[in-house]
Amino acid sequence: MLALTKPRPKPSHIWDKGLNLKEKKEPQIQKPDEVKIEVLASGICGTDLGIYNSKESVKKEMAHAQIDPVTIGHEFGGKINQAGDSALEDLGRMLIEKHWITETEKRSLGLNNGKVTKKANLLKFLSQNFLVSAEMHLTCQHCRQCITGQKHACPYTRIKGIHQDGAFAKYVIVPISNLVLFRKDELPIEIIAFMDAIGNAMHTVQEGGVLGNNVAVLGCGVQGLLATAVARVSGASKIFVTGASNPLVRESQKRMNKKFLLARKLGADFCFDVSFKSDRLKFLEQVKKETKGVGIDCVLEMSGNYQAYHDAFEVIRNGGKMALLGLPAGETKIDFSNQIIFRGITIQGIIGRKVFSSWETMTALLKSGLAKKLLDLGFVTHQLDLKNYVKGFKAMQAGEAIKVLLRP
Ligand SMILES: [Zn+2]
Numbered sequence: 001m002l003a004l005t006k007p008r009p010k011p012s013h014i015w016d017k018g019l020n021l022k023e024k025k026e027p028q029i030q031k032p033d034e035v036k037i038e039v040l041a042s043g044i045c046g047t048d049l050g051i052y053n054s055k056e057s058v059k060k061e062m063a064h065a066q067i068d069p070v071t072i073g074h075e076f077g078g079k080i081n082q083a084g085d086s087a088l089e090d091l092g093r094m095l096i097e098k099h100w101i102t103e104t105e106k107r108s109l110g111l112n113n114g115k116v117t118k119k120a121n122l123l124k125f126l127s128q129n130f131l132v133s134a135e136m137h138l139t140c141q142h143c144r145q146c147i148t149g150q151k152h153a154c155p156y157t158r159i160k161g162i163h164q165d166g167a168f169a170k171y172v173i174v175p176i177s178n179l180v181l182f183r184k185d186e187l188p189i190e191i192i193a194f195m196d197a198i199g200n201a202m203h204t205v206q207e208g209g210v211l212g213n214n215v216a217v218l219g220c221g222v223q224g225l226l227a228t229a230v231a232r233v234s235g236a237s238k239i240f241v242t243g244a245s246n247p248l249v250r251e252s253q254k255r256m257n258k259k260f261l262l263a264r265k266l267g268a269d270f271c272f273d274v275s276f277k278s279d280r281l282k283f284l285e286q287v288k289k290e291t292k293g294v295g296i297d298c299v300l301e302m303s304g305n306y307q308a309y310h311d312a313f314e315v316i317r318n319g320g321k322m323a324l325l326g327l328p329a330g331e332t333k334i335d336f337s338n339q340i341i342f343r344g345i346t347i348q349g350i351i352g353r354k355v356f357s358s359w360e361t362m363t364a365l366l367k368s369g370l371a372k373k374l375l376d377l378g379f380v381t382h383q384l385d386l387k388n389y390v391k392g393f394k395a396m397q398a399g400e401a402i403k404v405l406l407r408p
């Protein structure tokens, strides 16, 4: 099968830019708890763009890859192709527990007391009637974090598409414990394909606590837009969005304005291009005016830009909460006493998705209209054949694309 790969970097060597579309052996199920999935569509994430550009931060991560070269890609949707014995039993149980099959179907699929007697029938039924995605952060299941509901913070996390083969290929293998199953009519594949990314925004909104609160979303890329959309349907009061164009490039401002237009349609009340001093001041004034001088209850930092951190401290109210998803490079200065402690501010780092509460809540929100809204507003700007991946990565690089999907 064709797979989009990157060689594992060697620490002191140059890591060539770009990716390689390679003929790779189709993966086979090795363990009884594994599921083999036929990928129907996968999304290009900012991290993938970092891999494409051989960024230093991802180089460090990918140096720990367990294979070489690695098939990248970690946002995807597909359908079940094969399953190991215990995985298939779990799938059978899932169908029964979720009341997704009738008594007659139960018999015809050979599901009896947790045993599967007609494997081929069940596999065919699953492949025809269900779509799947997966949590691609594989965690150890045993550490303190894993057993206390913080799998997203497991120190032994291995990510498929970074450390192990991922989803930019015809097939991908995941353990059943990480599989997320949808009835075919629940959500379209174009949405399932990037729920990993929507889940990051969901997790940020969950931790930020937006219900009835005034919210600032800092950053207006894919994650900023998704956080805006999720915060809106999660009951935020006023939503302020900031983005930063390149003030010297007219085209960049035009693109920023286009993103602001989309942000407004997704639920933003005010948008500011903070690369302009005057607009940044307007942002600060508007917050003051709308919150009657109190400040923002909840800041969602999605940009990974230290300038945005300064804005965050500027607008947040005493006792407010900041949830940080964006990844800044390097360091910055923070006055802990005056910026955080005396003001009683809570700062929360966001990594991955809460397993599986982010998935559950996001699924509910998507099904209640958010999925349709995203698709109707053209959030998925590109759908390309895997072979044309360069076009997709270049469109992202140039800032022309919002979400790019690749079809193997
Ligand atoms: Zn990602």
Ligand SMILES: [Zn+2]
Residues within 6 Å of the ligand: 139, 140, 141, 142, 143, 144, 145, 146, 154, 155, 156
């Ligand atoms: Zn763990």
